[in-house]
Amino acid sequence: MLFHVSIEADDPRRVAEVVAEIWRGEALPFPPVADGSWVAFANDDRNTILEVYPRGTALHEAPGDADAIALASAPHRNNATHAAIATDLDIEAVYKIALREGWPVKYCRRGGQFGVIELWIEGCQMIEVLTPEMQREYLDTMTASNWRYLLADAA
Incomplete structure (x- = not known):
């Protein structure tokens, strides 16, 4: 289970606010790690978070x-x-959100199995956004047993 992940961006606040909008969550400053960082809260049952650091930040x-x-x-x-x-x-x-932000966006089917919306944050950072229908497809497809079957079939 994933609780949070971090990415970097030219404008961490804007990116966190847009992701929070997609989640219907909330974006807030995140100063503990790097000045200028922001965080998007999904406000879901896992308290999922996307941390957004200024581009060029490296953790050591x-x-x-x-x-x-x-x-x-x-x-x-x-x-x-x-x-x-x-x-x-x-x-x-x-x-609509992606076009408003000027970010590339397109629908793709991964391996013919499930759909995703490729959202290219600031034109360079891919986030796959899954609508409720896409989430069902993903959950039905992306299991360890299905993956083993696909690997065996490809061999």
Whole structure:
């Protein structure tokens, strides 16, 4: 079970506010780790959170029992980190938000098994948004037993 994940953005506040809107949650400042960070709360049964750090923030191990340290690093726009998030909005509402923000958005079917909305935050950070119908498809498809079957079938 995932409780939170972090990404970086050019405008952490804007990104946190948009994700909170998709979740119908709330965005708040998140200063404990890095100045300028924001967090989006889903306000769901798991208290799911997306932490959004300023682009170029890198977490480093701290000595002893101290918390991780946020240090500036070379900023990069694209990376492999992404998350699939649930929303109770329909596809049109998600598209409307993306278009308002000027962020690329499109519908995709992953392996012909389930649909996702690829939302490219700030044009470079992929978040997969799943409407209620897409969530059902995902939950029916993405199980360890189904994955083992797909791997065996591909061999």
